[in-house]
Amino acid sequence: DAGITQSPRHKVTETGTPVTLRCHQTENHRYMYWYRQDPGHGLRLIHYSYGVKDTDKGEVSDGYSVSRSKTEDFLLTLESATSSQTSVYFCAISADLAGGIYNEQFFGPGTRLTVL
Amino acid sequence: KQEVTQIPAALSVPEGENLVLNCSFTDSAIYNLQWFRQDPGKGLTSLLLIQSSQREQTSGRLNASLDKSSGRSTLYIAASQPGDSATYLCAELGEGNQFYFGTGTSLTVIP
Numbered sequence: 001d002a003g004i005t006q007s008p009r010h011k012v013t014e015t016g017t018p019v020t021l022r023c024h025q026t027e028n029h030r031y032m033y034w035y036r037q038d039p040g041h042g043l044r045l046i047h048y049s050y051g052v053k054d055t056d057k058g059e060v061s062d063g064y065s066v067s068r069s070k071t072e073d074f075l076l077t078l079e080s081a082t083s084s085q086t087s088v089y090f091c092a093i094s095a096d097l098a099g100g101i102y103n104e105q106f107f108g109p110g111t112r113l114t115v116l
Numbered sequence: 117k118q119e120v121t122q123i124p125a126a127l128s129v130p131e132g133e134n135l136v137l138n139c140s141f142t143d144s145a146i147y148n149l150q151w152f153r154q155d156p157g158k159g160l161t162s163l164l165l166i167q168s169s170q171r172e173q174t175s176g177r178l179n180a181s182l183d184k185s186s187g188r189s190t191l192y193i194a195a196s197q198p199g200d201s202a203t204y205l206c207a208e209l210g211e212g213n214q215f216y217f218g219t220g221t222s223l224t225v226i227p
Contacts, residue, residue: 031213042219043160043205050213058214059117090159094213103209105150107160 003027004108006091012114019078021111023091030096032074034066036087049074081115088112118143118210122218130226133196137221139189139206147209149189151180154203196225
């Protein structure tokens, strides 16, 4: 299994509080991703990173920010949590091999976030 | 925005049956297509990856095919077992190194 950990694994917080989720990888992969998974919507990309300090927005980036100061860590911050951000959050990684034509994606175990 | 569709949303089969799961995509410039398995409350496990230059990949009882011209991929599961019960998702890699996911097919294999 790819070495990806997420912390915390479960969190309950209140509306309006900031929350930071951490993704840590030991594979030295270039790309890292944050997704949220909700019933009826499947997996939706929030933000992704293509290198240290290089990030870009995904489909559902409003209300979220990210940072990547080291290859192995990718942080997702909910600046002011809302109930609509209650979800399961997954981190994923992929390598950049052979000019980017072989980018198998591996997932972390997920973080279940509840915003009351 | 690329669209990925998986039909049916749910499938129930008796043990031992061979089955096919379908994935349709709109991206004509697809780089690769990946199939995943997700068990309840768990993360996604990669099953098979098909590069755009390939037509199929096999792993054990699983075989995935890719037809770029028709925008379709299929995952074939031979001799299904109760342990195959899970949700199966497909994802295509398009431009900008972004993956687009289908909403999955929930498979139940009845002993």
